[in-house]
Amino acid sequence: MTASLSTRLLRSLALGGALALCACGNRSPSDAVQTITVGTRLAASQVVNRGLDAMPRTLDPSLSVDTTGQDVIGDLFEGLTTLSMSGQVVPGVATAWTVSADGKTWTFHLRPNARWSNGDPVTAADFVYAWRREVDPKTGAEYAGALSPIVNALAIATGQAPVDSLGVTAVDPLTLRVSLEAPTPYLPFLLADNYLQPLHRATIERYGESWTRPGHMVSNGPFELEALIVGDRITLVKNPFYWDAAHVHLTRVTYYPLDAGPQLDRYLAGGLDFTSGFVSSQYHWLVSHLGSQVMIGPYFGTVMLAFNVIGPPFEHNRDLRLALSMAIDRKILAEKLSQGLVEPAYQLMPPLAGYHAPVPAWASWSAARRHAEARRLYAAAGYSADHPLHVELDYPTSPSERDFFDALAAMWRINLGADVEPYNEEFRVLQQDNELHKTKLFWDAWIGDFPDPFTFLELFQTGFQQNNGGYSNPAFDALLAKATQQTSVAARYRYFEQAEALLNADAPYIAISFYSTMNLVKPYLRGVKQNIEGRNLSRYMYVLEHGGR
């Protein structure tokens, strides 16, 4: 889930960590339905203007790859499951589901009153059609791989199996059976994702590629598409056929794709009610002027530096990698360079309910003790004042964040005597250099696709396409394989914890911080809650009576 990296990830490049994360385990029913207390005075006009980091590349749920399109598509479509206000999975088109004992066959029961925006009923066949379309190589869906837990999905996407062999069957119009390659406890969460939404076959067959245009699109979510101007705005209006329309309060939502600066201008001038972010260096000013309108929360993503462990100087050199990691003062980075918006991170996995992330022991040491140990390891690796480490630290171009990397280099120079040269490259150039393993030490970041440790730990799996540093450890791979075969979540997490502990000891990366969600929300706009998914569906929002601006 990192396609909008050029905007969202880079914006928070300097965020050294995140706030203490909440334990998000409670699924309260009131969270999934927006009921308003009697006596609340609603504004006559239930219209909201939202900022977006960038223009979504498409509104076709199968082709969408960016985080910026998630809420728009989530407003337009509804999957078997959907997300609550606090980002928890709640029933969507499906009212209930059962799982077989081996965890590989899931049966979903669809609600009979689910409707498309043209009044047609939503049936199991709409899901079968959409998922087959997603993995069909002819569709050219970049994220077809997201369906890989489903039987044959990858084989079909790579042209090795026929499309109708996908492990999904419409038993009857209101029953859908899904067959999986391996137990996938996070399946209900995947089902809320863009690429597993149902699609209206007749519309797509009638209009072809242009089915996503206003006037053509038929959707099944709380809203339908009214207008779209690329680079300018996307306007949605309430879908009267939505099964839960009685609990949808907004009559119109307009999304404006804008950079953080213009979003703030427009927010202050009254043109936006909700921004998708703000510039972190303006945090203190915003808090002192806007108070509680500034909303911060933990986000399911990690900022790190990664080592290329294929070739010198970092191959077979755990001491050196660990020395560099321990020499960094993450608290200083978080407080001085990230405005205290965030807290430091010492491991890969952001906090997740039920998962006990193994934090390295040295994380709690005093700075003096940590630096002394770092110097010992640095010397043990064969480096000294006469023979210092010379290496380039590559990071994607983002002029305002240069000081963050200069600070890192200074810490290594002062604490170890190492000579690290920060070097910025345009994002796609850096990406290509990483792929070719030309970089030695580089900025890296990851946002989890689903709330499960696998989405992070697989980054270090042997041969995984995103394993930029080329790390390979058979013991680590074996633990991951074992974890993914477990049917119980607790057992699954225990294996993942062991795997992550192994990773920490090997130090093929340096964790710096966890991302945060950052929004500005007008005091009269309600139904917004920060959550680790960074998702805010408009169906929960409502506008209080207010004097404007």
Add this chain to the structure above:
Amino acid sequence: MEVAEAMLRFLAGRLLTAVPTLVVIATLAFGLLHAAPGGPFDAAKRIPPAIERSIEAQYHLNEPLWRQYLRYMDQLAHGNLGPSYQYRDTTVNQLIRSGFPVDATIGTSALLAALLIGSLFGLIAALKRDSSWDVVPMLFASIGIALPAFVVGPLLILVFAVQLHWLPGGDWRAGSVRYLILPVTALALPYVAYVARMVRGSALDVLASPYIRTARAKGLPVRTVILRHALKPILTPVVSFIGPAFAGVLTGSIIIEDVFGLPGIGRYFVTGALNRDYTLVVGITVLYGALIIVCNLLADLCYAWLDPRVRLRS
């Protein structure tokens, strides 16, 4: 008759040289963009190679570059700028059709404002030389030239939208003047200043020339001398400035669009380049090239009309 014929020959010649110029522009843009590392479908999250190949085949990106080039040039010759890679359900023609009217409105408004207001202030400054009518506007002109649009834009928003709430702080409503005022002001300001200084200088020269002195000596009123005899030669350098100014307004509008969040093609251009949206960037480059060629041509025609000493030669 002879003049009309010369004019036609001049026009035909210029238009003929425009075609190879555009071909060179398109070729360079195509080559440079393809030479840049990374491709349009290299997302931060890498996709399985087999899927990537199937997407590339859809867009013919798997073919040798020379064949992609010939395919593109053939489409271009037919006025088809191809599909956008970045916005997958949209063509470049559609993007330009939706974005260009915004740039055209802002660009022409800013250029007209710059020419009219700049000329007026420059003329007054020259006529009232060394008075406060001269010093104050010229001081502002110097500031206007020195301040870049990305400083002026946010300042205008801060004052007129955030503090005073007089005007919207961005956004766009086709046909609404309210939404035009701030972006056009920010875009026009340096050009107003530049034109004012230029007209002042030119006016001082012209007003000091012997034929104006002769006209004044004949007893003609100041107004007649200026309107009938001085204005044309004073404005000649301004006209030659229109071509480069137009190019500046086009590129300047990229920043203005970003500051005010306007849906013009400048923003497509920047995000397109970063995302390696080959067709979108080449398409807009060719459009910019064509506009600048046409604008230079118009400026040359005006120039010839204003100054009979200039001969049109193809």
